[in-house]
Amino acid sequence: MRRLFGNLKELYKYRVLIQNLVSRELKARYRGTVLGFLWSFFNPLLLMLVYTMVFGLILKGGRVEFGDSPTLYAVFLFTGMLPWTWFSSSSLESANCLMINGNLIKKILFPAEVLPVVTVLSNLVHFSLGLPILFVFLLVFGKGLTFWALFLPAVMLVQMTFSLGFGLLISSLTVHFRDIRDILANLLTLWFFSTPIIYPLSFKSIQESSFLSTLLNLNPMTHIIEGYHTCLFYGAAPHWKRLGITFLAGLVLFVIGYAVFDRLRDSFPEEV
Amino acid sequence: MPAIELEGVGRVYQKYSSRHRFQTFKSALVRGDIFRSLQASELVTAVDGVSFKVERGETFGLIGENGSGKSTLLKLIAGIAKPTSGRLRTEGKISALIELGAGFHPEISGRENVFINGIMLGLSKKEIARKFDEIVRFAELEEFIDAPVKTYSSGMYMRLGFSVAINVNPDILLTDEVLSVGDAAFVPKCLDKIDDFRRRRKTIVFVSHDLDTVKKICDRVAWIKDGKIRMLGDPKRTVDAYLQDITAKQEAEFQERAAASTVAAAVASQAIESAPPPPPEEGRRENRWGRREVEIRKVTLRGLDGTEKHVFHPEEGLSIEIDVAAAAPVEDFVFGIGVFNSLGTSCYGTNTQLEDYEPKLLRGEGKVVCRIERLNLINGTYYLDVAVHKRDGYPYDYHQNMYSFLVSSAAHKDVGVARLPHTWEFSPAVAFGPPDKKIR
Numbered sequence: 001m002r003r004l005f006g007n008l009k010e011l012y013k014y015r016v017l018i019q020n021l022v023s024r025e026l027k028a029r030y031r032g033t034v035l036g037f038l039w040s041f042f043n044p045l046l047l048m049l050v051y052t053m054v055f056g057l058i059l060k061g062g063r064v065e066f067g068d069s070p071t072l073y074a075v076f077l078f079t080g081m082l083p084w085t086w087f088s089s090s091s092l093e094s095a096n097c098l099m100i101n102g103n104l105i106k107k108i109l110f111p112a113e114v115l116p117v118v119t120v121l122s123n124l125v126h127f128s129l130g131l132p133i134l135f136v137f138l139l140v141f142g143k144g145l146t147f148w149a150l151f152l153p154a155v156m157l158v159q160m161t162f163s164l165g166f167g168l169l170i171s172s173l174t175v176h177f178r179d180i181r182d183i184l185a186n187l188l189t190l191w192f193f194s195t196p197i198i199y200p201l202s203f204k205s206i207q208e209s210s211f212l213s214t215l216l217n218l219n220p221m222t223h224i225i226e227g228y229h230t231c232l233f234y235g236a237a238p239h240w241k242r243l244g245i246t247f248l249a250g251l252v253l254f255v256i257g258y259a260v261f262d263r264l265r266d267s268f269p270e271e272v
Numbered sequence: 273m274p275a276i277e278l279e280g281v282g283r284v285y286q287k288y289s290s291r292h293r294f295q296t297f298k299s300a301l302v303r304g305d306i307f308r309s310l311q312a313s314e315l316v317t318a319v320d321g322v323s324f325k326v327e328r329g330e331t332f333g334l335i336g337e338n339g340s341g342k343s344t345l346l347k348l349i350a351g352i353a354k355p356t357s358g359r360l361r362t363e364g365k366i367s368a369l370i371e372l373g374a375g376f377h378p379e380i381s382g383r384e385n386v387f388i389n390g391i392m393l394g395l396s397k398k399e400i401a402r403k404f405d406e407i408v409r410f411a412e413l414e415e416f417i418d419a420p421v422k423t424y425s426s427g428m429y430m431r432l433g434f435s436v437a438i439n440v441n442p443d444i445l446l447t448d449e450v451l452s453v454g455d456a457a458f459v460p461k462c463l464d465k466i467d468d469f470r471r472r473r474k475t476i477v478f479v480s481h482d483l484d485t486v487k488k489i490c491d492r493v494a495w496i497k498d499g500k501i502r503m504l505g506d507p508k509r510t511v512d513a514y515l516q517d518i519t520a521k522q523e524a525e526f527q528e529r530a531a532a533s534t535v536a537a538a539v540a541s542q543a544i545e546s547a548p549p550p551p552p553e554e555g556r557r558e559n560r561w562g563r564r565e566v567e568i569r570k571v572t573l574r575g576l577d578g579t580e581k582h583v584f585h586p587e588e589g590l591s592i593e594i595d596v597a598a599a600a601p602v603e604d605f606v607f608g609i610g611v612f613n614s615l616g617t618s619c620y621g622t623n624t625q626l627e628d629y630e631p632k633l634l635r636g637e638g639k640v641v642c643r644i645e646r647l648n649l650i651n652g653t654y655y656l657d658v659a660v661h662k663r664d665g666y667p668y669d670y671h672q673n674m675y676s677f678l679v680s681s682a683a684h685k686d687v688g689v690a691r692l693p694h695t696w697e698f699s700p701a702v703a704f705g706p707p708d709k710k711i712r
Contacts, residue, residue, distance in 0.1 A: 017391045024388055028379040029422070107374035108392050109351045109366070266354050269347070270285060 004258055007113070014114055018121065021114065025122040030096050040057035040129040044085050048078045055198050075142040078210040079233045080225045082134055082195035083156075085125040087163055087221065089186045090120045094167035095174045095181045112268055113261055116167040124160065138232060146235030155227035155238065160246045162220055165253030175271050195221045200229070220246045273363055275444055275475040276326040276349055281358035282499075283319040283344055318344040320499035321358065328363070329473035333490035333507060334485065335514055341499040342479045346370065346446050349477060364443025364475070367393055369450045373433030378422035382413060385421050386436055393440045403439050410461070411435035431458055438465050445469055448479045463489075483511050483682050515682060519583050526582040526678060560674065562667035566605055566634060566660045570595040571675050573656075576643070583678045586691050590677070591648055594640040594658055601635040605668070609642050610657035611649075612673070619649060619689055625663055648691040649679045 010163075011018075030036045055062035056070040063073040092226055097115040098105065105112055174180045194215060199206070201222065206212045216222045223246040227238045319341045326332045334342045347353040348360060350368035375392055376385045386407055390400040400407075408417050411431040413424075421429065434450060450462070466489065469476055480486050486507060487495060493510040495503045497517075503510050575581050576589035584590055592609055607624030624631070656675040660665045684691070698704060 016397060017388075020388045020391055023378055024377055024384060027384070028377055031379045101375075103371070104375045104392070106352065107368070107371045109368065110392055269353050 001058045001255075002189050003262060004255060007111070007258065007262060010111055011113060011117070014111060017110065018114055018118055019208050021118040022122045022125065025118060026067065026100050026125055029122075037129060040126040041133045044081045044130055045133065046076065047085070048074060051077050051081070051198055062199055065203060071141045072143075075137050076200065076233055077198060077226055078134060078137055080195070081214065082127060082130045083159060083225060083228050084192060084195065084197055084221075085130075086123050087159065087224075088181070089126070090123045090163045090167055091170060091184060091188065093119045093123070094171040095184050098171050098175050098268060099178075099272050106272050112265060113168060113258070114173040116261075117164065120160070120163045120167050121172075123163075124156075134232070142233060143235055145232070148231040148235055148237055151238055152228075155231065155243065158227065158243060158250055159224045161247065162224065162250035164251060165255070165257040168261040169253070170259035172257075172264045172268075175264065175268055191221065192218070194219055195225050196229070197225055201226055220249050273328075274325040275330070275363050276477070277359075277361045278325070278331075278349075279317060279323050279359040280321045281345075281348060281355045281360050282317065282321050283348055284356045285318055288663060309706075312646075316489070319348065319355075322496075322499070322501055323358075324494060324501065324504060326477065326572055327476055328475055329470075329657050330492065331470055331478060331490050332477045333486040333491045333493035334477065334496060335486055335493060335511065336496035336502075337518070337523045341495045342496050343370070343448055344499075346448050346477065346479055349444075350446055362444060365394060365440075366446060367437055367440040367442035367446045368446040368448075369434065369437045370446070371433075371450045372430045372437065372450055373421075376421050376429065376433065379420055380471065380562070381419060382417040382421055382424070382432055384409075386417075386432065389433070389436045390440070393437060394442075402615040407432075407435045407439050410438075412458075427455060427458075432461060438462075442474070444475045444477070445565070446477045446479075448544045449481065468472070483515070487511050489558065513597040519680065522678060522680065523581060523583045526676075529676075553642075559672040560670065562659075562661070562669040562671075564669045565600065566596055566598045566602060566668040568594055568658060568660060568671055569597055569637075571656070571658050573675065573677055576645075582676070583680055584647055585664055585681050586649055586651065586684050587646055590644045592642040592644070592656070592658065594660075595637070596634070596640060596660060597635045597637045601633060602668075603631060603633055604662045605631045605634050606661055606663055607640050607642075608657075608661070610659075612655045612657070613649075613689065614655075615654045617689060619654065621657075623659075644695075647679060648693060650686055650688055650691050651679050651681060651684060652677050 026037070029037055035042065052070060052074040056073040060076075063070055066072040066076060095118045097119045101115050104110070104115075119145060135145065170180060170184065177225060196206075196216065197204075201216065206216060223239070223242045227243050230236045230238045279423075293607065322345060324332075336342050338480075344353065346368065347370065348355050349362060350366055350370065351362075352368070352370075365468060373389070375389055377388070383404075386404065387397065388402055390407075391397065395403075408414055411428070411434070413428060413432055413629075416424065418427065421432075424432070438445075441605055447466070453587060463485070466476065466478075470489070476489075478490060490507045492505060493507040495510050496502050497515045502517075503513050509661035570593075572593040572595075573582060574591045575584070576591060578591075594607065596607075606623050606625040608621070608625075611619045613619055654677055655673045657670075658675065658679070659667065659670040659671050661670065
């Protein structure tokens with residue numbers, strides 16, 4: 001624990017570096033594209049259109065909970081898709097971040113955890129750039145916004161803690177077991193469908209099966225995405241208890257992830 | 273208090289075999305004990321029990337062959353790698369010029385990269401802003417600083433990297449072979465900067481293969497071999513000892529090769545004993561022809577002091593000793609030698625006939641010595657033709673390319689075929705400092 005605080009203090013000293021690396025990441029990512037940072041919300045938007053077409057228009061099952069309205073379903077999808085993209089991109093990029101920046105780790109002295117932190121933060125910026133579009137959608141096609149939307153930062157904090165913990169764990173382990181990259185890509189697909197994003201948690205087949213509802217309830221991302229759904233899409237009070245427990249789980253993952261990272265740190269310069 | 277202090281510092285690297293790695297992964301998944309099963313299958317010792325102190329303000333050189341552990345040692349001092357044994361202590365802010373421009377992002381501009389690189393090396397944003405113009409001017413990149421770094425040439429890239437790193441203004445500067453990248457104009461500028469550091473009593477650890485510079489700028493030099501300190505002390509003596517060691521190694525390699533080629537030639541010569549001389553061919557092919565009415569039994573290369581050797585300094589002499597034997601007395605004979613470089617260019621050739629020696633009689637066994645007072649050749653490998661033939665060219669015994677020697681000197685960098693003896697003179701209007709002044 002004392003080590004953890006020492007590391008966090010050290011990390012804080014590098015905040016200017018983190019800040020600059022995040023802005024570099026953002027600048028570099030869309031350099032050379034015509035639309036530039038607009039891609040930050042075109043990407044989830046296009047993904048939303050694909051899923052709306054499949055589950056809202058072809059399979060139709062998705063929209064029954066939304067008064068059979070494809071537009072309302074699309075807004076629901078977008079509400080979950082945007083934070084999910086934050087999480088999945090952070091995780092996938094974290095898996096690679098130490099290897100991609102191997103040159104830095106080998107030649108320059110700085111705390112390596114800066115790299116997964118930068119990954120999670122730059123994806124947070126993308127997420128935030130998508131938020132205005134989401135708000136417009138919620139106001140125009142959705143149920144409107146309520147006072148509960150102000151609790152969005154709380155939900156984001158829970159997701160942030162969880163993503164950082166997961167990112168630290170994944171990034172350090174991938175250095176030793178590159179297999180994780182491939183496992184993770186597939187795992188995230190499974191994870192995506194095990195999280196109520198394209199369907200609501202209240203969906204009949206989930207509520208009827210105790211296996212499915214237990215599985216979904218054990219998934220921390222369920223409660224995080226539900227948090228977004230309740231305070232943005234439904235405009236209701238988030239489920240504080242579930243969100244609180246998820247936050248604790250996120251903290252535990254963060255401590256474990258950081259400990260593993262710290263433990264493996266010395267091996268990075270020779271293994272990346 | 274010394275700036276850097278090492279006490280029995282060692283660094284062992286672990287090598288994991290892929291099979292072992294799979295097992296680790298399996299056991300990690302099955303039993304969940306990643307750390308215990310991360311045991312190495314093979315250990316490589318890169319640095320082995322090294323102890324030394326570098327005082328504040330000292331310029332300390334590290335020399336040694338590739339793979340001797342110099343760079344690992346530097347990374348240990350920089351804190352990038354951790355020692356597996358021993359104690360290491362440093363005092364003050366360290367800047368390591370291990371790889372210039374490490375961390376430059378190709379897609380963003382030089383300006384942004386300067387900021388990020390500077391922050392990584394420990395400067396604050398304000399400090400960088402203050403030094404920015406100087407950094408850019410030093411790198412001579414005023415026109416290109418807003419272009420993405422991917423459009424830079426490798427020289428521009430390195431210049432910018434050096435310029436940022438040198439402006440970090442550390443207490444201890446670690447440099448690893450960074451000067452080898454600059455062009456003829458940039459290197460002196462870098463050396464000036466390093467010299468400036470020395471004057472300001474900063475500590476420098478200087479790793480380089482450029483032994484002349486090491487001798488010039490270092491106060492003390494450590495020679496690292498196989499991860500251990502072989503010698504530590506006065507720069508000139510340490511560098512000389514290191515050079516001697518390299519020469520001895522080259523000599524041993526040469527003798528090995530020479531032995532191998534003599535055997536090959538002996539085998540080849542039996543097959544072509546009575547065959548006509550082959551047409552002279554391009555490149556170097558070891559050959560021997562002639563009916564051996566007069567036979568060259570042995571050719572020995574010696575220094576002027578008589579010791580047998582194969583590696584020579586450009587200004588050293590060489591004596592070629594030829595043991596000959598005539599089956600029956602002959603009255604017509606010419607001895608000749610030819611020196612060729614590795615491209616097959618004839619550097620020098622002569623024979624007794626060209627120098628107007630009148631042959632009278634050769635009977636039984638004898639010895640011919642061609643004594644070259646000074647080689648005056650540039651660095652490189654040379655091949656030797658040795659022959660005995662009649663005045664009309666009819667060969668008794670012709671050895672083509674069968675002997676070789678190496679001319680080697682770290683101090684000589686001149687080019688061409690031969691090293692013409694020369695000196696430089698300048699009228700007062702043409703001013704040069706003495707050769708050493710650039711550094712001291």
